[in-house]
Amino acid sequence: MTTRLAVIGAGPGGYVAAFHAADAGMQVTLIDADPNPGGVCTFRGCIPSKALLHAARVLDEARHAEAFGVSFGKPSIDVDKLRAWKDAVVKKQTGGLGLLARARKVKFIQGRASFVDARTLSVETSAGEQKVEADAIIIATGSRPTTVPNVSIESPKVLDSTTALELPDVPSRLLVVGGGYIGLELGTVYAALGSKVTVVEMTDGLLPGADRDLAAVVAKRMESCAEAILLETKVTSVRDDKKGLSVAFEGKNAPGGSQVFDRVLVAVGRRPNSNIAGLDRTKVKVNQRGFIEVDAQRRTAEPSIFAIGDVAGDPMLAHKASHEARVAVEAIHGKPSVFEPRAIPAVVFTDPELAWTGLTETDAKRQNIPVEIAKYPWAASGRATTLDRPDGMTKLVIDPETERILGVGIVGVGAGELISEGTLAIEMGALASDLKLTIHPHPTLSETVMEAADVFYGESAHVYKPKKSKI
Ligand code: FAD
Numbered sequence: 116m117t118t119r120l121a122v123i124g125a126g127p128g129g130y131v132a133a134f135h136a137a138d139a140g141m142q143v144t145l146i147d148a149d150p151n152p153g154g155v156c157t158f159r160g161c162i163p164s165k166a167l168l169h170a171a172r173v174l175d176e177a178r179h180a181e182a183f184g185v186s187f188g189k190p191s192i193d194v195d196k197l198r199a200w201k202d203a204v205v206k207k208q209t210g211g212l213g214l215l216a217r218a219r220k221v222k223f224i225q226g227r228a229s230f231v232d233a234r235t236l237s238v239e240t241s242a243g244e245q246k247v248e249a250d251a252i253i254i255a256t257g258s259r260p261t262t263v264p265n266v267s268i269e270s271p272k273v274l275d276s277t278t279a280l281e282l283p284d285v286p287s288r289l290l291v292v293g294g295g296y297i298g299l300e301l302g303t304v305y306a307a308l309g310s311k312v313t314v315v316e317m318t319d320g321l322l323p324g325a326d327r328d329l330a331a332v333v334a335k336r337m338e339s340c341a342e343a344i345l346l347e348t349k350v351t352s353v354r355d356d357k358k359g360l361s362v363a364f365e366g367k368n369a370p371g372g373s374q375v376f377d378r379v380l381v382a383v384g385r386r387p388n389s390n391i392a393g394l395d396r397t398k399v400k401v402n403q404r405g406f407i408e409v410d411a412q413r414r415t416a417e418p419s420i421f422a423i424g425d426v427a428g429d430p431m432l433a434h435k436a437s438h439e440a441r442v443a444v445e446a447i448h449g450k451p452s453v454f455e456p457r458a459i460p461a462v463v464f465t466d467p468e469l470a471w472t473g474l475t476e477t478d479a480k481r482q483n484i485p486v487e488i489a490k491y492p493w494a495a496s497g498r499a500t501t502l503d504r505p506d507g508m509t510k511l512v513i514d515p516e517t518e519r520i521l522g523v524g525i526v527g528v529g530a531g532e533l534i535s536e537g538t539l540a541i542e543m544g545a546l547a548s549d550l551k552l553t554i555h556p557h558p559t560l561s562e563t564v565m566e567a568a569d570v571f572y573g574e575s576a577h578v579y580k581p582k583k584s585k586i
Contacts, residue, residue, distance in 0.1 A: 116222075118144040120447060121236055121249035123228045123391070126154020128424030128436030129255030130212055135444040137219035144222045144247050146238055152216055152223065153209035155257050155425075156433045163280045164300055166204040168464050170197055171307030175466055182503060192308055198282045230393030233417050237393070251419050251447045254399075254407060255436065256388040258425035260381070263350070266292060267381050270355040274380045276301065286310050286377035288342070290362055292350050294321040296463040298382035299337065303465050305380075311342040313376070315364065317349045325469055326476045328490075329526040332506055333465050345369070353379055387426040411453040412446035413439050421447065435459050458522070458541040462531035467506055470534035473522035473541040474512050486522075487515040489547070489571035491563045493527050495578055498558040504528045509563035511537075511547060513571055518546045529560055536564050547571045 120136045122129045125147035133145040133152075149158055156162065177187045216223050224247070226240035236247040260275040267273060271283075279301050287310065291302040294316030306312045314321070314337065321337065321344070322330040338344055348366035355361075359375045387405045394401070398417040400408040406429075407415055407422035414421050421443040424436030438456065445452035458473035479486040493499035493507030507527020514521055523537025540550060550568035555561050569575035 116144070116246070117248045118142050118222070119249065120144070120251050120253065120444075121146065121228075121247050122253045122255060123147075123236070124154060124255035124257055124388075124424070124426075125149065125152035125212075125223070126255060126257045126424060126436060127156045127433040128257070128440050129154065129253065130216070131437040132253050132255060132423060132440035132444050133221045134215065134219055135441055136447070137221050139444065139448055141444075141448075142222075143219075144224060144249065145216060146224045146226060146228045146236070146247070148225070148227050149209070150225055151209040151213040153205075153212055154255075155259075156436075157208050157212070158205060159277045159280060161433050162208055163201050163205050164276075164297075164304070165464060166201040167197070167280070167282065167304040168300060170200075171304045172466060174307045179503065192285070194282060194285055194308070197308075201280075201282065229391060230396050233397040233419055249419075251421065253413075253440075253443055253447075254389075254391065254415075254420065254422040254426060255424045255440070256391060256426050257436075258385040258387050258431055261384040261386050263292070263381055263383055265352045266350050266379070268353050268355065270353075270360070272355060272360050272378050273353060274378055276380075276382055279305075279380045279382075283378075288313070288359075288376045288378075290315065290350075290360075290374075290376040290379045291382060292379060293382040293384070294318075294323070294344070294346070295382065295384065296322065296461075296465075298380065299333070299463065299465050301380060301382065302337070302341065306340045312340075313343045313345065313374075314341055315345040315348050315350055317347070317366070319347050321346075322463060322469065325463070325471060326510070326524050328476075329469055329471070329508065329510065329524045332467060332508060332526040333463065333469050336466060336506065343370075350379075385425065385431055389426050411455065413443040413454060414446060430459055430461060432459065432461060456542070458538045460534045460538050462534065464531060467504065467527045468530035469524075469526045470530040471522065471524040472534050472538045473520070475522055475524060476510070476512055479512060479521070484521075485515055487513045487571065489513060489567045491567035491570050491575065491578065493560075493563060495566070495575075496558075496560060496563050498560050498562065499527065501558065502528060507560075507563070509533075509567045511550070511564075511567045511571060513547050518548060518571075520545050520547060520550065523564070525563070527560065527563075533561055533564065536561065 119141040130152035226238040238245045289310040291298045345368040399415040423439035425431040442454045460472040463469040489511045494505040510524040512522030520540045547568045555565045
């Protein structure tokens with residue numbers, strides 16, 4: 116068959132590209148190994164993890180309510196029902212995407228694609244091989260979990276993010292290898308369900324990449340619900356024996372001798388799926404880290420082939436993939452679109468949530484960019500007090516000369532819902548005074564963004580700073 120556009124991979128990069136292209140009038144074929152569009156994000160990532168995190172949050176909030184006199188008693192958790200609900204959420208989302216593909220007349224082929232040449236794909240389906248010829252091809256094959264030698268051993272007790280989301284059971288002792296966002300989100304789920312969770316992280320802090328003052332708020336809470344957090348420590352080996360998984364550690368906080376866990380979750384990062392059969396028959400270039408090299412339009416070194424999403428570079432986030440999809444499709448359509456966001460938000464859905472967008476304070480220091488920082492502690496927020504969650508902070512990274520907002524970081528409950536105001540401010544070139552002078556509804560957590568801008572001007576009503584004596 117011949118098509119105007121073939122898209123390999125139907126995650127938030129691939130299916131968004133296919134849908135935009137179909138809406139623009141192109142004939143589109145979308146290929147994925149899964150039975151419906153959705154990709155890692157919807158089948159094995161963002162969506163199932165957030166469904167389980169919602170359950171974790173309900174459990175934690177119910178426990179927390181005792182602080183203000185509301186008790187529900189000991190929760191009873193039906194793991195089979197929880198798993199079935201999570202699966203139903205995934206089915207609803209992916210089924211809906213399947214319907215949307217059909218409504219747009221996108222031809223969806225379930226199978227694995229490989230390259231015959233720069234314009235021809237071979238798709239291995241359950242009914243045999245199918246050839247697809249296309250004027251343009253978008254590679255949106257995503258990424259897969261990184262494995263660690265001697266740790267990711269062949270054992271059903273050793274999990275990666277995919278198998279951990281299947282929720283096989285609630286282990287009494289779980290070791291999470293990796294203190295990044297996937298490890299902490301899944302660790303949060305299992306801890307809420309009753310597992311004793313230990314997190315081991317090679318670097319000196321959780322959530323490497325986030326500003327330390329913001330990550331510290333999450334770390335403090337994690338410390339209170341985890342059995343142990345072992346920083347500057349790594350796992351050297353995992354052995355499956357009758358008692359469970361025997362784990363040996365080395366490093367600053369390594370426990371003496373080996374420790375036994377019921378399950379080990381390896382969450383140390385993700386690798387791009389650029390190892391597509393036949394890709395070497397094209398001019399597409401793959402860099403040393405395994406990412407496909409693309410230009411500002413997401414075009415590869417082979418003019419008819421584009422690459423978007425996790426396979427095309429960091430940050431490996433669903434919304435970055437979807438935005439690139441828009442750019443690539445517009446480029447194929449002959450428009451002068453380029454991928455040049457000023458800010459890509461990132462959210463860690465732990466409790467509390469941590470979100471940032473634009474320039475972080477850490478990156479400003481690393482790149483010698485002069486910035487002024489304004490912080491508003493949530494202990495001063497009326498809304499945070501009513502929620503009994505003063506453990507939060509809103510932080511603005513501001514250009515001292517122009518007073519432009521360069522970055523925003525928020526830690527606290529619901530930070531993920533609040534960060535978009537920051538992204539909009541950065542994209543619109545807003546000044547700190549724009550945030551200060553925008554009336555925010557009271558009492559809401561969104562006021563902390565306005566109040567952080569007030570702090571920048573030394574005008575916050577709720578943060579008192581004695582004036583320096585002028586004498
Ligand atoms: P993917 O979603 O990875 O989809 C690629 C698809 O291509 C897959 O379906 C795969 O089967 C298919 N494929 C690969 N090779 C072939 C081939 N040769 N032929 C046919 N099909 C092929 N991101 C966020 O923004 N927010 C979150 O909250 C979030 N949470 C996450 C939680 C977890 C546990 C994980 C693992 C990831 C999470 N992510 C999150 C990351 C997010 O899932 C990815 O950034 C996003 O899915 C990338 O989209 P993509 O379109 O590049 O590819």
